[in-house]
Amino acid sequence: MPQGKVERVPDDGLTTRERRRQPLLAVHTGTGKGKSTAAFGMALRAWNAGWPIVVFQFVKSPKWRVGEETALKALGEHHASTGTGAPVTWHKMGEGWSWLARPGDERDHAAEAAEGWAQVKRDLAEERYRFYVLDEFTYPMKWGWVDVDEVVATLRERPGNQHVLVTGRDAAPALVDAADLVTEMTKVKHPMDAGRKGQQGIEW
Amino acid sequence: MPQGKVERVPDDGLTTRERRRQPLLAVHTGTGKGKSTAAFGMALRAWNAGWPIVVFQFVKSPKWRVGEETALKALGEHHASTGTGAPVTWHKMGEGWSWLARPGDERDHAAEAAEGWAQVKRDLAEERYRFYVLDEFTYPMKWGWVDVDEVVATLRERPGNQHVLVTGRDAAPALVDAADLVTEMTKVKHPMDAGRKGQQGIEW
Numbered sequence: 346m347p348q349g350k351v352e353r354v355p356d357d358g359l360t361t362r363e364r365r366r367q368p369l370l371a372v373h374t375g376t377g378k379g380k381s382t383a384a385f386g387m388a389l390r391a392w393n394a395g396w397p398i399v400v401f402q403f404v405k406s407p408k409w410r411v412g413e414e415t416a417l418k419a420l421g422e423h424h425a426s427t428g429t430g431a432p433v434t435w436h437k438m439g440e441g442w443s444w445l446a447r448p449g450d451e452r453d454h455a456a457e458a459a460e461g462w463a464q465v466k467r468d469l470a471e472e473r474y475r476f477y478v479l480d481e482f483t484y485p486m487k488w489g490w491v492d493v494d495e496v497v498a499t500l501r502e503r504p505g506n507q508h509v510l511v512t513g514r515d516a517a518p519a520l521v522d523a524a525d526l527v528t529e530m531t532k533v534k535h536p537m538d539a540g541r542k543g544q545q546g547i548e549w
Numbered sequence: 550m551p552q553g554k555v556e557r558v559p560d561d562g563l564t565t566r567e568r569r570r571q572p573l574l575a576v577h578t579g580t581g582k583g584k585s586t587a588a589f590g591m592a593l594r595a596w597n598a599g600w601p602i603v604v605f606q607f608v609k610s611p612k613w614r615v616g617e618e619t620a621l622k623a624l625g626e627h628h629a630s631t632g633t634g635a636p637v638t639w640h641k642m643g644e645g646w647s648w649l650a651r652p653g654d655e656r657d658h659a660a661e662a663a664e665g666w667a668q669v670k671r672d673l674a675e676e677r678y679r680f681y682v683l684d685e686f687t688y689p690m691k692w693g694w695v696d697v698d699e700v701v702a703t704l705r706e707r708p709g710n711q712h713v714l715v716t717g718r719d720a721a722p723a724l725v726d727a728a729d730l731v732t733e734m735t736k737v738k739h740p741m742d743a744g745r746k747g748q749q750g751i752e753w
Contacts, residue, residue, distance in 0.1 A: 369751055377732045379577065379587035386586030386593075387751070390616030394750030412594030416624055419633060423623045430623065476750070508751065527738040528581045533731035546598030546680070547573055547591070547712065 369508045370500055370524045374483065374516040377530035381512045384478045385413040391508070392420050392430045396475030399468065401461050402437035403481045403513075405454065410437075410480070411549050434474070436461070458485035462496065472505040483513030486520065493517045573712045574704055574728045578687065578720040581734035585716045588682045589617040595712070596624050596634045600679030603672065605665050606641035607685040607717075609658065614641075614684070615753050638678070640665070662689035666700065676709040687717030690724065697721045 371387075373380035388398050400417070402410055414435050421433030436442050438457050444464060462485065468474060485491045497519045500509055511520065521527050543549065575591075577584035592602050604621070606614055618639050625637030640646050642661050648668060666689065672678060689695045701723045704713055715724065725731050747753065 367748075369748075372737075373583065374737075375735070377734075378730070379583060379590075379732050379734065382590030383583035383587035383734075384590070386583070386588070386590035386617065389589055389620035390753060391750050393616035393619045396750055412597035413590065415597045416593035416634065419624060419627045419631075420620055423627050427623075430620065521737065524738060526582070527736075528583050529735045529737050530581075530583065530587075531579070531733045531735060533576075533578075533725065533733050534728060535730055544571075544573075546595050546600055549594060 367525075368503070368506045369510075369526060371508070371510045371526040371528075372483075372516050372520060372524045373510070373512045373528050373530065374514060374521075375529035375531050376514055377532040378535070379530045380514075381410065381413075381478075381480050383528070383530075384480065384510045384512050385410075385417065387510060388417060388433075388476060388478060389420075391476035392417075392424075392433065394475075395431045396508070397432050397434070397473070398476045398478070399434040399474040400436065400478040400480060401465055401482070402435070403458060403461060403479065403485055405438055409549055412546070431475075436464070455485075455488070455490040458490040461485075462491045466499055469499065469503045469507060469509075472507060475507060477507065477509045479509065479511045481513045482511045483516045483520070486517050487515050493519055496520070497523045571729075572707070572710045573714075573730060575712070575714045575730040575732075576687075576720050576724060576728045577714070577716045577732050577734065578718060578725075579733035579735050580718055581736040582739070583734045584718075585614065585617075585682075585684050587732070587734075588684065588714045588716050589614075589621065591714060592621060592637075592680060592682060593624075595680035596621075596628075596637070598679075599635045600712070601636050601638070601677070602680045602682070603638040603678040604640065604682040604684060605669055605686070606639070607662060607665060607683065607689055609642055613753055616750070635679075640668070659689075659692070659694040662694040665689075666695045670703055673703065673707045673711060673713075676711060679711060681711065681713045683713065683715045685717045686715045687720045687724070690721050691719050697723055700724070701727045 373383055391398055417433045418435060420430055424430040424432055438461055442461055442464065465479065486493050486496060501523050577587055595602055621637045622639060624634055628634040628636055642665055646665055646668065669683065690697050690700060705727050
């Protein structure tokens with residue numbers, strides 16, 4: 346809503362331009378579909394704005410997100426060859442995080458998730474990207490694999506102008522409190538209710 | 550959820566494989582953000598599956614969707630040069646629909662929306678694409694610019710294997726009834742509540 350009117354002008358001493366450029370912490374939660382999908386849709390806008398994108402995929406699945414991963418990496422290649430858009434980096438758990446040399450199969454999920462979060466922290470501290478998708482990151486928080494208070498404090502205190510988008514069900518209340526934008530996706534009707542299974546191109 | 554269990558197996562005489570490949574009619578509605586964004590995220594999967602994509606953007610705005618449009622068109626170019634993915638076609642109202650030679654400025658919105666829908670019907674009849682995004686199409690339906698019953702009947706009877714995704718608030722009940730997948734996006738918290746305006750890379 347670029348032309349949108351705001352409900353009130355905050356008394357924060359910032360100009361509209363400064364306020365407009367504030368880094369965003371967004372959360373997509375709820376039990377419906379579209380949480381991650383909308384995050385990757387937002388990444389298209391970030392790409393077009395020339396913001397380096399990174400995805401941390403905190404799920405273990407051979408199929409999920411393969412369409413988004415292939416397409417976003419193609420956009421990264423398009424950037425490399427034409428200069429349009431921005432670079433795209435994609436890390437996923439399950440196959441071992443991209444920055445680790447060794448495969449991750451023998452290690453446990455909790456340790457892997459903690460390693461993923463440690464890398465997010467390093468990247469935020471170095472201001473390495475402008476747009477972060479922490480996909481399904483609510484689960485390691487929920488399961489105690491990473492410390493919610495530490496996550497929230499790190500995100501609140503992140504330097505520079507780095508946008509962070511967290512997806513997943515059951516977002517921690519402290520994360521919701523810290524977020525600027527929270528959207529809940531609710532299932533109204535799903536084809537699995539009618540006995541259909543997922544299909545390529547739609548579900549992955 | 551490619552590995553998902555369905556709640557019941559329908560008595561429709563189809564194999565799982567046939568049922569899996571049924572064309573999908575999806576609706577993203579509700580007052581929250583992410584309706585269109587999730588639709589464009591789904592388009593990434595369709596692209597990766599090699600399905601020709603078309604977007605009909607039933608909104609008049611110079612900025613909205615420009616990030617998604619640029620990125621999806623770049624994916625279409627990537628397909629043209631590498632063969633990966635699928636072609637992408639993007640039509641928008643407001644600037645005059647892409648297939649019309651004359652500019653649309655002097656005509657009224659209702660006539661333009663009806664022309665857009667007439668083109669969708671022609672494309673569906675010809676099975677010209679595999680993945681259709683009818684962006685903000687709930688509004689011309691709501692405002693009576695296109696006939697809801699005719700839209701629903703056309704979508705129900707579309708030939709072949711064409712997936713259609715409709716976005717926008719206040720989806721007509723008949724459309725929701727006809728849809729296989731309906732997700733409602735609900736706003737929990739939005740930065741405009743705190744007096745921020747939209748910014749490039751996030752909102753467009």
